Amino acid sequence: xxxxxxxxxxxxxxxxxxxxxxxxxxxxxxxxxxxxxxxxxxxxxxxxxxxxxxxxxxxxxxxxxxxxxxxxxxxxxxx
Amino acid sequence: xxxxxxxxxxxxxxxxxxxxxxxxxxxxxxxxxxxxxxxxxxxxxxxxxxxxxxxxxxxxxxxxxxxxxxxxxxxxxxx
Amino acid sequence: xxxxxxxxxxxxxxxxxxxxxxxxxxxxxxxxxxxxxxxxxxxxxxxxxxxxxxxxxxxxxxxxxxxxxxxxxxxxxxxxxxxxxxxxxxxxxxxxxxxxxxxxxxxxxxxxxxxxxxxxxxxxxxxxxxxxxx
Amino acid sequence: xxxxxxxxxxxxxxxxxxxxxxxxxxxxxxxxxxxxxxxxxxxxxxxxxxxxxxxxxxxxxxxxxxxxxxxxxxxxxxxxxxxxxxxxxxxxxxxxxxxxxxxxxxxxxxxxxxxxxxxxxxxxxxxxxxxxxx
Numbered sequence: 001x002x003x004x005x006x007x008x009x010x011x012x013x014x015x016x017x018x019x020x021x022x023x024x025x026x027x028x029x030x031x032x033x034x035x036x037x038x039x040x041x042x043x044x045x046x047x048x049x050x051x052x053x054x055x056x057x058x059x060x061x062x063x064x065x066x067x068x069x070x071x072x073x074x075x076x077x078x079x
Numbered sequence: 080x081x082x083x084x085x086x087x088x089x090x091x092x093x094x095x096x097x098x099x100x101x102x103x104x105x106x107x108x109x110x111x112x113x114x115x116x117x118x119x120x121x122x123x124x125x126x127x128x129x130x131x132x133x134x135x136x137x138x139x140x141x142x143x144x145x146x147x148x149x150x151x152x153x154x155x156x157x158x
Numbered sequence: 159x160x161x162x163x164x165x166x167x168x169x170x171x172x173x174x175x176x177x178x179x180x181x182x183x184x185x186x187x188x189x190x191x192x193x194x195x196x197x198x199x200x201x202x203x204x205x206x207x208x209x210x211x212x213x214x215x216x217x218x219x220x221x222x223x224x225x226x227x228x229x230x231x232x233x234x235x236x237x238x239x240x241x242x243x244x245x246x247x248x249x250x251x252x253x254x255x256x257x258x259x260x261x262x263x264x265x266x267x268x269x270x271x272x273x274x275x276x277x278x279x280x281x282x283x284x285x286x287x288x289x290x291x292x
Numbered sequence: 293x294x295x296x297x298x299x300x301x302x303x304x305x306x307x308x309x310x311x312x313x314x315x316x317x318x319x320x321x322x323x324x325x326x327x328x329x330x331x332x333x334x335x336x337x338x339x340x341x342x343x344x345x346x347x348x349x350x351x352x353x354x355x356x357x358x359x360x361x362x363x364x365x366x367x368x369x370x371x372x373x374x375x376x377x378x379x380x381x382x383x384x385x386x387x388x389x390x391x392x393x394x395x396x397x398x399x400x401x402x403x404x405x406x407x408x409x410x411x412x413x414x415x416x417x418x419x420x421x422x423x424x425x426x
Contacts, residue, residue, distance in 0.1 A: 009341045009413030010425035050411060055346060071343065077426035078340065078347075078371060078412030079324055079383050079403065088207045088279030089291035129277065134211060150209065156292035157206065157213075157237060157278030158190055158249050158269065172306055180328035180378055186399075187321045188392065194314035244314055258322065258403060265320075266396045 001025070001066035005036060008073045011049075014042035029053070030060040032070065046075055080104070080145035084115060087152045090128075093121035108132070109139040111149065125154055159232040160225055162217030164210050164278075166240040169247040174234055182231050184258040186265045190249035192242050200285040204248065206239040209277040213237070220271045228264035230255045235268060237278060293366045294359055296351030298344050298412075300374040303381040308368055316365050318392040320399045324383035326376050334419040338382065340373040343411040347371070354405045362398035364389045369402060371412060 003022050007015045026032055029051060037043045050073035051058055064070065082101050086094045105111055108130060116122050129152040130137055143149065175185065192204050221233040232254035242248050251268050255261040280292045309319065326338050355367040366388035376382050385402050389395040414426045 008343060008411070009415070013425070052343075052346060057346070071346075073343065073411050074413055074425070076408065076410055076412060077414045078342070078410045079407035079414075087209060087277070088281070092291070131209075131212060136212070152209065152277050153279055153291070155274065155276055155278060156280045157208070157276045158273035171309055175305055175323070178325070178379075182325050183327045185321075185323040185325060187319075188396075189309070189319040190392070191312070191316050191319060193317045193390070245312075256327070258324070258400075262322075262396060262400045266392075269392060 003032065003064055004067075004069040006069060006071040008071065010074050011040075011043055011072055015040045027063050027065075028060075029058065029062040029064055029070070032064060033060065033072075036072065043072070048075065049073060050076070080143075082111065082143055083146075083148040085148060085150040087150065089153050090119075090122055090151055094119045106143050107139075108137065108141045108143055108149070111143060112139065112151075115151065122151070127154065128152060129155070159234070160218060160221045161232075161234045162214060162221050163236045164208055164213050164217065164239055165236060166238070169236050169238050169250050171247070171250060174236075174250065174252045178232060178254045181256055182254045184253075184255050184261040186253045186255075186258070186261040188249070188251040188265050188269050189247050190269075192244045192246055192248055194244040196282050196284075201244055202283045202285045203244070204242045205281040205283060206237075206242060206248065207279050207281070208237070208239045210239070213276045213278055216276050217272065220275060221268065224253075224264050224268050224271070228253075228255065228260040228267070230260065230264055233264065233268065235272065237272065237276065239278065293368070294352060294355045295366075295368045296348060296355050297370045298342055298347050298351065298373055299370060300372070303370050303372050303384050305381070305384060308370075308384065308386045312366060312388045315390055316388045318387075318389050318395040320387045320389075320392070320395040322383070322385040322399050322403050323381050324403075326378045326380055326382055328378040330416050330418075335378055336417045336419045337378070338376045339415040339417060340371075340376060340382065341413050341415070342371070342373045344373070347410045347412055350409050350411070351406065354409060355402065358387075358398050358402050358405070362387075362389065362394040362401070364394070364398055367398065367402065369406065371406065371410065373412065 234252040368386040
């Protein structure tokens with residue numbers, strides 16, 4: 001299946017792109033994040049990242065379905 | 080000697096005037112206040128009043144000199 | 159900067175928000191507004207009486223204290239006196255600081271101190287004609 | 293009323309201070325201002341990036357929480373994104389309440405929650421050309 005990954009703020013700099021598609025068979029978010037972090041090792045610098053699937057915040061135990069958009073956010077720093 | 084007494088806010092209502100002069104021989108504020116409170120008994124309703132002599136806040140042990148202006152303030156309620 | 163003022167004219171907030179120096183990271187304001195009801199009774203207006211000279215001195219003194227205690231850049235306050243109608247501002251406090259934590263503490267401190275220390279008194283004028291000093 | 297907004301345009305404070313209902317006795321505002329220096333280095337500007345949809349939803353959610361928790365009349369907040377220059381407002385929070393104590397607590401709570409929960413990120417652009425994400 002195909003998953004769309006979106007990177008925000010410094011993660012877009014680290015990945016060199018704001019969006020990429022990944023072809024994969026895995027269905028848990030945790031496994032998918034491991035793949036993404038191996039591809040772009042600088043993403044490992046934060047102990048925790050915020051994740052949304054299809055614009056809803058989720059925990060790492062979430063399941064992924066075909067065509068899902070997975071957004072990976074650095075720790076927030078607004079205000 | 081002559082002392083000018085100024086009343087503020089509800090004390091002006093109680094005294095029926097904003098200012099009155101008192102002829103007296105006494106020189107401590109405490110004794111003067113006792114005279115004023117006998118003259119206008121409703122002033123006794125507050126346990127504590129703020130007092131200024133010649134525009135400076137003072138304690139009841141202060142001394143009064145001829146021609147002094149003694150201001151008697153109710154407890155404050157601004158804001 | 160420290161500015162403490164007692165005035166009869168309506169309080170304009172905007173001029174106080176316009177000028178600050180480049181070290182300011184936090185602006186906190188408090189506006190006290192006259193409510194339409196007091197103790198469930200309809201208010202026509204509030205009347206504030208002040209010993210203006212002493213009140214202005216004490217206001218400046220407490221703002222200076224707050225500026226030092228909380229390391230503020232600016233501490234500004236305006237208290238209105240005379241007749242103040244429901245919906246109008248009776249008290250404005252503006253605190254400019256580098257960071258917000260000291261700003262929140264300072265603003266709350268200043269409002270409390272104004273209500274405790276300034277020789278200003280408030281009289282409710284109710285729609286039914288009754289008047290009560292606080 | 294609850295209003296949460298993420299915008300690229302400069303934030304105007306005045307419109308938020310003009311309309312409130314007759315139960316409001318306290319208006320407290322917080323403005324976060326971009327400082328000229330960050331970690332002792334001169335800043336050219338800040339750049340804020342946001343996931344706008346999620347940030348707006350989360351902002352509305354936290355304002356609604358604060359309104360209930362602190363019994364507010366209105367909770368309003370605007371976060372600016374994009375380029376924000378030193379001296380400009382990056383965040384405005386306005387809290388209208390019956391009394392000031394809950395207003396101060398609520399305003400501080402809202403600012404903290406915005407900084408902890410909104411998917412918004414800040415990049416320093418220094419005058420010397422360096423850029424750093426927070």
